[in-house]
Amino acid sequence: MVFGLRPLTPRRIIIFTSASVLFWILVFSLTPITSPLPPYTGPHEVGILDVETEVQKRVIHDAILKETGENAFELSTLAVTLYYPSSLPSAPPSLRPWARPWLPQPISLIGRGYARLAGISFAPLQSLFTFGLWLLGSGTVIPGVVDAPILAGGGKVPLDESGGRRKASDGAKREHQELKRDDDKVGTLPCVVFTHGMAGMSQSYSHYLGSIASHGYVVAAVEHRDGSGPGTIVHYPDGKEKKVWHMKLGDLESKPPITDLDLKKAQLAFREAEISETIKFFARLNAGEAPVVNLKLDSPRKALPGFKGRLDMDAITVAGHSYGATGAMNALKAAGTKDMPINGGIALDPGKGSGPLNKNIHVPVLVMQSGEWTEKQVDFYDQGKHFDVVRKIIESVKEGWFMTLTGTAHPSCTDAPLIVPWIMKMVTGTTLDPRIALREYIDTSVRFLEYLQSGDKKGVLASDVTSQAGPLGDADKRNKANGQYGAKWEVHVVP
Structure with a gap:
């Protein structure tokens, strides 16, 4: 017996679409x-x-x-x-x-800008970019x-x-x-x-x-x-x-x-x-x-x-x-x-x-x-x-x-x-x-800024080299240093 795809009847399309919408509602709610x-x-x-x-x-x-x-x-x-x-x-x-709102105003400027960056000049499609930005960022504020x-x-x-x-x-x-x-x-x-x-x-x-x-x-x-x-x-x-928009050649x-x-x-x-x-x-x-x-x-x-x-x-x-x-x-x-x-x-x-x-x-x-x-x-x-x-x-x-x-x-x-x-x-x-x-990026940056004032090496800055060659060397020589918050750093160069 040969099994083929069942035809997409209007009823099946409605069922499939409804199930998909319910799935994404569930995902977004959870x-x-x-x-x-x-x-x-x-x-x-x-x-x-x-x-x-x-x-x-x-x-x-x-x-x-x-x-x-x-x-x-x-x-x-x-x-x-x-x-x-x-x-x-x-x-x-x-x-x-x-x-301050995280997204600069007007949001339409940034949405259109990203659409242009993607090579899209059709206005309705540019509006979709604006809607996407609004969906993801309109409720976010900078603390x-x-x-x-x-x-x-x-x-x-x-x-x-x-x-x-x-x-x-x-x-x-x-x-x-x-x-x-x-x-x-x-x-x-x-x-x-x-x-x-x-x-x-x-x-x-x-x-x-x-x-x-x-x-x-x-x-x-x-x-x-x-x-x-x-x-x-x-x-x-x-x-x-x-x-001023994004520029290409x-x-x-x-x-x-x-x-x-x-x-x-x-x-x-x-x-x-x-x-x-x-x-x-x-x-x-x-x-x-x-x-x-x-x-x-x-x-x-x-x-x-x-x-x-x-x-x-x-x-x-x-x-x-x-x-x-x-x-x-x-x-x-x-x-x-x-x-x-x-x-x-x-x-x-x-x-x-x-x-x-x-x-x-x-x-x-x-x-x-x-x-x-x-x-x-x-x-x-x-x-x-x-x-x-x-x-x-x-x-x-x-x-x-x-x-x-x-x-x-x-x-x-x-x-x-x-x-x-x-x-x-x-x-x-x-x-x-x-x-x-x-936290690791911030801590190491602040330690560096403090070093510029005091000359003291703290945190990862005080580490020795753990992996000089990184991805270009032997895997067994890629050791790591512990960060302030439990992450791992490969240190390639120190003063």
Whole structure:
């Protein structure tokens, strides 16, 4: 007897469709499609503020957009999301504004941007992207208080080994650390400039960055206008606006024609200019000589004058993920100059297709890779395997660390695994709990930032090399170090 498929009658279609709908309702009811972002890991409340300010207008590359004829790489304003420690716990809850929505507004801009990024120009299909974003992210808020006052007076709270406040018995050590800084810097807050990855946004890393801020740092996450994000709006002082969409080679015209590598160089140069402008923005806030005009619509600005005299302009670290890690490492070549007074860098999964990596680094640097990024090797711009190229660069740095957090994937340092954990687990195949992964990334980053101030190596930074060759060596030589929260690190390079 030959068994074949039964014909799809209208009745069977209705039964099949009904059963499928009931199945997914059951799945979503038993496993919520989204989860709220967890509290930050440090001792401080976190303030959050979107700021856009005018900068000196300049064109980074002469390519123009075919669609509009406008300069594709014109820098005229700087947009950042600030995360900073706050004194707000002393204020009554009734005076606390609502936390910032995780998705920037309008959601339709980001939905259309991701649709364009996927090559979809049909408006109804673009609307589906907007609906998907609304479904997954509209109910998520960034834990933090919009326009909260910056941490008052005494500066960052020294931390003990567990991430809590140091006890009185640590006073002598704290005094020793403070003496290593200029007297007028004691009590000021170190700063971090963060640059997002390809197709990312300034708020895509809110838990990682907000947690760093909760440990006593002022973090500025740049909203890049280099055409690498899904979409953003430039607000001009005269009230006009311009939308910047994700750019591909086919969107651009130039003489001679722009190549893929030219595009990456232009975007990295644009990012470097934005990093420099962010440092200047920090300096303006710290000087407090003239009010910073916030061009971001509907964004408050009462907290900005409170930054006067609160920032340590000799302790500015640049950090980034993926394309942003490439950009952060690229900016380190100018570390110590007037425009780039940078004291160190943090690179999470340096890009594999965003151009060659800068080798000219003379400040401390920490490179943290996900397990996925380390295991999946590619030939990197005719320089060898990506892992080996990164290892050799960090080995050449006087104070450099290179390590891999096992059981993680490329998006593990972003908010995505926290908001849609089971979807990300299915897509990436990670084995490490996403909250543990981010705790490890945060703890190691904070330890590195503390090292830049004190010179003390703690946590995984104090480990010896456990796996120098990583995926390129013998499997039996790939030993691991224990992280602060139970995860495993492969340590490839230490100072």
